[in-house]
Amino acid sequence: MSFPWANQYKPTTEFGQWMDDRLPIGRMVYNSLGAGYPTPRNLNYMWNFGSLAGVFLVVQIVTGIILAMHYAANANIAFDSVEHIMRDVNSGWMIRYAHANGASFFFIAIYLHIGRGLYYGSYKAPREMIWLLGVVIYLLAMATAFMGYVLPWGQMSFWGAKVITGLFEAIPVVGKPIQELLLGGFAPDNAALNRFFSLHYLLPFVIAGVIIMHIWALHIPGSSNPTGVNVKGPQDTVPFHPFYTAKDGWFIGLALMFFTALMFFMPNALGHADNYIPANPLSTPAHIVPEWYFWPWYAILRAFTFDFFFIPAKLLGVLAMFSAILVWFFLPWLDQSPVRSGDYRPRFKKFFWFGLIPCVAILGYCGGAPAEEPFVMLGQFAGGYYFAHFLIILPLLSRLEKPEPLPNSITESVTGKPLKQAS
């Protein structure tokens, strides 16, 4: 579906016409990312991170395929094969550092993309499916990144794998068999490394598939926008190409400059020193921490310090950690406020900027810090707010809050002049 005023694809060459009658691939691109997709004219820069995440997924897939040509997924030589890439493969260091830091940039983009959705209510009707698929992409990305971090087979790789698969052990009855199935044994070893490598190669393509559905679902209602008001006429939109291709284009250049600065001048800033020590099952690192993008969830996992009757603290932590992300699946039904954009929700705005964002930041900080006071305590407070925000505050707020008046149309919000009704 598209708006009736969308530009129509017209093949300009005879070959183009021939193709269009048989395999209309040009038409598909034209309608999804080209001039045939009318897009709200008022999108701000928060709408740039979806395409940016896509760019970094491509960076990851391309660099990853090259790395896989040189990497050896065997517990005895995995570490040395990574060093072989760093030292002996032509420009191998560039490919590896692009891949390691590209993962961080993918998550930066995806977090800002999710944050934009949360603030502007992009998850609300009729865009629930886009949001749900987005959460699926995020979960797949986390699994992929976690398994990728295991591949260099350094100390953090090994102990990270041990801790994360150990979480499943907390599940009663089926936990232990699940853990053994994941690892292919009782502890991380060659079997685990091999299956992680296989899945690490597979999942990005699954992500790409879900992204296609994500974009497909997006094209049914069209993009949301900062006012949250529906598109009402041709004046409200501009064709995606050239308007947003140009805006995305220069912004991707800017983001790549930050990426370049990180990967060439401080490539290990976001990594952990211990991962340059080969995996050693007999020596536990002083602090086992995952990559930075997992820190908020890791803080929630560690925030449960005592048993609740018959439920052990560890199981509570695991349940809470998974719930913290799974709650996003229910978000479209938890937040029932008819107003989408946070700009027109005075109270929501305060809870978002002074509650949710600082608490996620605190959780992130505590997740990266050693498991000692006062970090555990701060993580408990921030984690408590996190659950309260999504499960208590948002459902109640949608009833109690009086939203500010919405503009009559996107055009009016931009130009101050009422939208001419399309006749």
Add this chain to the structure above:
Amino acid sequence: MVRFFGILIGLFFAGMLFYSFGRGAVEYISNPPVETVEHEFHKEAKEVSFKSDGPFGKFDKQQLQRGFQVFKEVCSACHSIRLVSFRNLEELGYNEDEVKAIAANWSIESPSIDPDTGEAATRPPIPADKFPKPFANDVAAGAANNNAIPPDLSLITKAREGGAAYVYSLVSGYSDPPANLPEANRPGTGLHYNPYFANLNLAMAPPLTGTDQVSYSDGTKATVPQMAEDVSAFLIWTAEPSLIKQKQTGWAVLAFLLIATILGFLSYKTIWADVKAEKKKKEA
């Protein structure tokens, strides 16, 4: 229904966590955590700078050669750099013949097999070989070193928090235990006090013992801080041989991206000019 169950689950998790926070806070105030002895006496790495630091850094090849000399004459008795090959030394400014000579005269031979019998043997290293390890395996390394296995140094400046500054501080930072150090934290047999080491006592004896322990051919005075700095610089190179190339490539990529981004920005401005003009009218 979703909201009803949501609120119940929310109350449970948030309640548990706020309650834990309350308990933790009361405990923290009434019974503040005691600073551990390790934490109290442990020192942060010293401030030290290397020519390779910063986005414009360059290796000081003279210093790397001095550092290699310290490694060769001091460290290599116990520590390996198993990921580095002799041929890599050409990057320090040695020519091919010098590298051949360094390899051939290395104090440890490379593992090999006897070409006649096929039995395990050793032979003098050639430039294509990695640096041979001083001990046959970890068990031998432990047995010769009071059960503390000397770590491989190839990646040491990337494998420790603080990097080269930590290595510099550690090898030059031995001291006598302070008088107020509790008995339990004093170095036992075979251990040596070093405030830069996380648990204060380490098995490695002070490797740099005094001025002129090595004699530099370039006339630099071989003081302990000088040797420590040189060997740390050398270990920056072993950990990241392509360090300088990385920085140079980074500048080239940044320059390209800057031009591309400016062009992209200008075309964005041009394309949007008409749409934005409509908005300007509103503000006027």
